[in-house]
Amino acid sequence: MRLVSRAWAVLALPIISIVLSVLVGSIVIILSEWLVAGELEPALAVAAYGALLQGSIGSPAAIVSTLVAATPLLLAGLSVGLAFKAGLFNIGAQGQFLMGALAAVAVGVTLKDSPAPVAIALSLLAGTLAGAVTGFVPGFLKATSGAHEVVTTIMLNFIATAILAAVVSGPLDVPGSPSPITDDVGQASLPVIFGRNGHLGVLYAPLIALFYGWLLFRTTRGFEIRTTGANPDAARYAGMSPRGIIIWTMTGAGLLAGLAGATELLGVNHQMTASYGTTVGFDAIAVALLGRTNPLGIVLAAILFGGMRAGAPLMQIQAGVPAELVGVVQATILFFLVASPVIRRVFRIRAARTGLEDAATFTKSYGGEVTTR
Amino acid sequence: MEALIELIYGIPVLGLVAQLLGYLLAVLPNISPIILRAAVPIAFAALCGVICERSGVVNIGIEGTMLVAAFVGWAAGVYLAPMIGPTSAAGVPFGITPTLLLALLLAVLSGVVVALLHAWLSISVRADQIIVGTIINIAAFGVTGYVNTLMATGSPTGAGSFRPFVPPKELTDLPVVGWLVEMFLFQGPIGISLLLVVIVFQVFLYRSRWGLRTRAVGEHPRGAETVGIDVIRLRYRNVLLGGLLAAIGGAFLSLEVTGSFQQGMTAGRGFIGLAAMIVGRWTPLGAFGAALLFASSAAIGDSIEISPPAGDLGTLLGGLPGQLFDALPYVVTIVVLAGVIGRSTPPAADGLPYEREATT
Numbered sequence: 001m002r003l004v005s006r007a008w009a010v011l012a013l014p015i016i017s018i019v020l021s022v023l024v025g026s027i028v029i030i031l032s033e034w035l036v037a038g039e040l041e042p043a044l045a046v047a048a049y050g051a052l053l054q055g056s057i058g059s060p061a062a063i064v065s066t067l068v069a070a071t072p073l074l075l076a077g078l079s080v081g082l083a084f085k086a087g088l089f090n091i092g093a094q095g096q097f098l099m100g101a102l103a104a105v106a107v108g109v110t111l112k113d114s115p116a117p118v119a120i121a122l123s124l125l126a127g128t129l130a131g132a133v134t135g136f137v138p139g140f141l142k143a144t145s146g147a148h149e150v151v152t153t154i155m156l157n158f159i160a161t162a163i164l165a166a167v168v169s170g171p172l173d174v175p176g177s178p179s180p181i182t183d184d185v186g187q188a189s190l191p192v193i194f195g196r197n198g199h200l201g202v203l204y205a206p207l208i209a210l211f212y213g214w215l216l217f218r219t220t221r222g223f224e225i226r227t228t229g230a231n232p233d234a235a236r237y238a239g240m241s242p243r244g245i246i247i248w249t250m251t252g253a254g255l256l257a258g259l260a261g262a263t264e265l266l267g268v269n270h271q272m273t274a275s276y277g278t279t280v281g282f283d284a285i286a287v288a289l290l291g292r293t294n295p296l297g298i299v300l301a302a303i304l305f306g307g308m309r310a311g312a313p314l315m316q317i318q319a320g321v322p323a324e325l326v327g328v329v330q331a332t333i334l335f336f337l338v339a340s341p342v343i344r345r346v347f348r349i350r351a352a353r354t355g356l357e358d359a360a361t362f363t364k365s366y367g368g369e370v371t372t373r
Numbered sequence: 374m375e376a377l378i379e380l381i382y383g384i385p386v387l388g389l390v391a392q393l394l395g396y397l398l399a400v401l402p403n404i405s406p407i408i409l410r411a412a413v414p415i416a417f418a419a420l421c422g423v424i425c426e427r428s429g430v431v432n433i434g435i436e437g438t439m440l441v442a443a444f445v446g447w448a449a450g451v452y453l454a455p456m457i458g459p460t461s462a463a464g465v466p467f468g469i470t471p472t473l474l475l476a477l478l479l480a481v482l483s484g485v486v487v488a489l490l491h492a493w494l495s496i497s498v499r500a501d502q503i504i505v506g507t508i509i510n511i512a513a514f515g516v517t518g519y520v521n522t523l524m525a526t527g528s529p530t531g532a533g534s535f536r537p538f539v540p541p542k543e544l545t546d547l548p549v550v551g552w553l554v555e556m557f558l559f560q561g562p563i564g565i566s567l568l569l570v571v572i573v574f575q576v577f578l579y580r581s582r583w584g585l586r587t588r589a590v591g592e593h594p595r596g597a598e599t600v601g602i603d604v605i606r607l608r609y610r611n612v613l614l615g616g617l618l619a620a621i622g623g624a625f626l627s628l629e630v631t632g633s634f635q636q637g638m639t640a641g642r643g644f645i646g647l648a649a650m651i652v653g654r655w656t657p658l659g660a661f662g663a664a665l666l667f668a669s670s671a672a673i674g675d676s677i678e679i680s681p682p683a684g685d686l687g688t689l690l691g692g693l694p695g696q697l698f699d700a701l702p703y704v705v706t707i708v709v710l711a712g713v714i715g716r717s718t719p720p721a722a723d724g725l726p727y728e729r730e731a732t733t
Contacts, residue, residue, distance in 0.1 A: 028519070032519070032523055036524065091507065141710070141711050145710075145712045147712070148710075148719075151648070151651060151706070152707050152710060152711075154433075154644050154647070154648075155648060155707050158644070158699075158703045159700045159703045162696040162699045162703075163700070165694075166694035166696040166697070170694055282510070285511075322518070322519050322522035322523055324515055324518035324519035324521075325515075327512075327514060327515025327516075327518060327519065328512070328515040330511065330515065331508060331511045331512030331515050331516070332512070334504075334508045334512075335508055338494055338498070338501075338504055338505060339494060339498055339500065340500075342498060
């Protein structure tokens with residue numbers, strides 16, 4: 001009984017948020033249908049969610065698609081979560097993802113005829129390193145000059161987009177192609193392990209989540225990260241170096257997001273256009289918030305959002321509800337999570353540790369002094 | 374004279390700089406109205422940032438606010454045009470129609486509503502302001518995309534767009550300042566109003582009671598409260614005003630530039646506005662200057678692509694990827710923020726939720 005009530009204290013808020021958001025989503029479906037087509041049709045919401053479920057868990061192939069869609073969300077979600085734990089807000093997962101994908105395609109195209117294990121390993125390594133470098137920059141700037149990571153990472157997102165477009169339409173462009181596009185990565189593609197498209201990344205992403213949990217909760221470095229996130233001054237008095245931790249954490253976060261980008265490119269896309277873009281960066285923030293920076297939570301949140309992404313096309317085809325509804329539901333979930341004090345009061349939930357309260361200090365260091373002298 | 378210029382252009386390195394200056398001088402008058410047009414949404418976004426952050430509320434959700442306003446402006450036109458009809462009289466300045474005005478009004482209203490949500494979550498609920506802004510961006514992208522896809526099946530046309538004012542030829546032909554007149558007056562109503570808004574905002578922020586109070590609340594809210602300023606109310610009011618400014622910037626895109634809406638059409642301008650605010654050191658005039666600078670970077674990049682300068686400079690610039698000019702504003706912002714060129718410090722209480730002492 002104790003266990004049940006404790007589990008409820010942790011899970012109540014996410015579950016209530018998800019349920020409320022699904023309800024809001026149905027209201028949106030019914031209302032918008034009424035506005036556009038002029039007829040009130042409550043059954044449409046049922047049909048839409050039915051198609052969404054069928055497209056995400058309705059068949060073995062659908063489940064594989066869900067897992068494939070969840071993989072980059074999981075890795076990038078871990079990136080955002082790691083930064084959260086140190087009191088840092090990594091809006092830059094987007095740019096780190098893109099740089100990771102770009103480095104992976106560059107190395108992958110070069111090694112497209114080499115033996116597969118070598119090509120895959122080196123491409124993944126290049127992607128993770130590129131992500132790490134992209135994450136290092138805002139970490140270094142924050143530690144040395146106090147430039148807030150939210151602003152620098154947003155800027156780096158746009159810089160990454162520009163670099164990607166320049167490189168793909170320049171050195172990596174296949175001569176004679178009508179619009180800029182790179183070669184196929186060939187041997188560097190991640191092997192398909194199960195189903196039609198279940199690539200290797202689906203297997204190693206959960207292992208990375210395990211590693212993330214071990215790092216944060218079983219190592220000295222993890223303790224230092226969590227202490228710095230909770231109270232940088234206390235960390236400094238305890239003999240830790242918050243500046244070093246900030247640089248280390250942002251580099252680690254960039255590494256994870258870079259791996260997400262490399263995995264997505266080598267596992268799904270196999271080549272890159274100059275307008276290669278993604279919503280993974282912002283979805284990852286949603287995943288990390290819903291998963292409360294906890295490794296298991298992030299895995300579950302990534303599968304939930306991955307499933308919605310995977311099922312959305314079928315929903316659009318079968319029920320005629322635009323796939324963008326997924327974005328609406330996703331944003332509503334976040335909204336209810338952020339308004340948690342209000343939700344708690346309405347539903348009478350006892351406050352449980354969210355795992356975020358020690359991390360929800362991003363804006364504190366925005367103005368004025370950076371505490372990490 | 375010609376020979377002298379040839380001589381200067383021939384000097385290694387320095388000559389290239391001279392060539393670049395010469396090229397800019399030749400090109401700027403031609404592209405100046407384009408630069409201002411590109412700067413308008415960025416500047417309005419930056420002004421929204423200034424007004425919010427000066428009173429201590431970080432607003433990352435400017436992008437989302439603009440997107441919602443751009444969409445509502447267009448969608449309102451779609452619904453209103455058949456009802457009111459596009460009755461555009463020939464002599465009306467800017468091609469104003471009742472439909473356009475109503476659409477603009479509704480767009481601004483929608484921006485204020487989004488700002489109200491931001492204000493409630495970040496001031497009253499005291500949620501983390503950066504997370505709140507991020508959610509507003511995600512939600513705006515989702516909701517506008519959803520409704521846009523629903524509406525797009527009928528491929529509707531909106532209320533059209535405001536037309537630019539054509540300044541009299543005597544003014545634009547004036548020596549030296551003629552191109553400046555053209556830059557600021559060869560614009561639609563929102564574009565022309567920008568300069569006025571910037572100046573009024575700058576004067577009010579530093580020369581009025583409201584401005585003094587706003588700055589006090591952003592730097593030291595507790596001190597402000599002790600002298601009788603209602604911190605919460607002032608922050609609410611300023612965030613709503615900020616939403617109004619951002620919404621004008623968003624409506625500019627769908628009602629003055631294009632007359633239509635595309636998914637995600639703000640394309641990061643809200644974030645560039647944030648950058649302009651930082652480079653402009655949280656002042657209206659500075660933010661406007663930075664927005665102009667950022668817009669010029671892109672416009673000059675385009676100009677080089679279309680009509681590259683002659684000589685060594687042309688071959689040098691031709692070798693550079695065009696995306697360089699797109700990325701330049703962001704690089705400048707990081708450099709400024711890192712304190713390499715001058716220092717830019719946000720207001721001291723920026724981002725800190727305010728809690729009254731002894732609230733019951």
